[in-house]
Amino acid sequence: MYTQALNSSDGEERHIEDAERAAQFQARIDAEERIEPNDWMPAAYRKTLTRQISQHAHSEIVGMLPEGNWITRAPSLRRKAALLAKVQDECGHGLYLYAAAETLGSSREELVDLMLAGKAKYSSIFNYPTLTWADIGTIGWLVDGAAIMNQIPLCRCSYGPYARAMIRVCKEESFHQRQGFEIMLTLCRGTDEQKAMAQDALNRWWWPVLMMFGPPDQVSQHSDTSTKWKIKRFSNDELRQKFVDATVPQAQFLGLSIPDPGMKQNEAGNWEYSAIDWEEFKQVLAGNGPCNRDRLAARRKAHDDGAWVREAAVAYAEKRRQRSTLQAAE
Amino acid sequence: MATPNTPLWEVFIRSRNGLAHKHVGSLHATDATLALQAARDIYTRRGEGLSIWVVPSNAITASDPSEKGMMFEPAESKIYRHPTFYDVPEEVGHM
16 A cells, blocks of 8 residues: 555656656747757657658658669769769768667667568658659659758757758758759750650659648648647648749749649739649558559668678677687787 | 667768867767778768768767756856956956
């Protein structure tokens, strides 16, 4: 009885302390202070960020696949060098992000295993195929353009390691978008066939790119708390609108038409787009997009094929360690 | 089978001579040689550095953020450690 009573009062105290700590935590967020790895944080904040940062990391890694598809077929050495550098950057971005996620207490290996097991998501956009060279231009111009729109506010995210990773990522991404636009411009100034290829790529990518910003505000399940915690600074619809407004004049410059005949500019100057097919988004997220199975299979194969390298590196480090222990003993 | 964990390293880069090495992030590698190579690939793709240090993360001893009051408050109350604490008449000029 006595012990039990002690236990329960202990529990209550902890609960009160947590409520107090949660209030202090929120006050720090409201004062625009950054939260660092060893600071106290609510369990839900940790969980939300681990999910978001690791999914962001998986997206960078899986995002190498659609573009990697064209490295050996790039039309010139200049394009090939740029595409190689871009794909290498995506790998680097994945690694900065895994490192940021790890500061919250999960190891990179655990997070990667979850992705390989199909238990963690990555951006739906990478489940679409890259059918022609114009797709590489469109990915740089629109997919990276949309990613930058999403990532710039994340540079001011309340969690320090995530914000710092995003600053590096954003600096590097701007080259990605510009090289994509340059590919599109070259195609649009080329032969009729090349221009048709650019238009076809835009037609296929436009709607999936708009879906990258996530579900509309009225149904987004993570938004409220993320906004309160200053992980998220703008809503999905706000960012989507910003992206559309920035992109329409670029498409006009290229002489391409956006595959949305109902699109019109309102008095405020914003471009109003037609309804997005959220059923398609749901299907792709659920694993039924055109390339979901391919992408996961490619990641699993790369992971399995690299197993011997990881094992050899561990064995070598262990051998060196034993040798130096032996020498020290002599 | 779960993927085994490899050790974590902290990376410090000197961006040019005359500046101190600065922490830029972390990475995984099984030994120091591989850690250095990975640091070059991950953190210096655009000429960010002239020199890299890699340090095993578990070799770092960190102060406890929950004790930062005890740790740093004594320095905050000693305003006489700053030059602005002392009055020097204007006629004396810059000192």
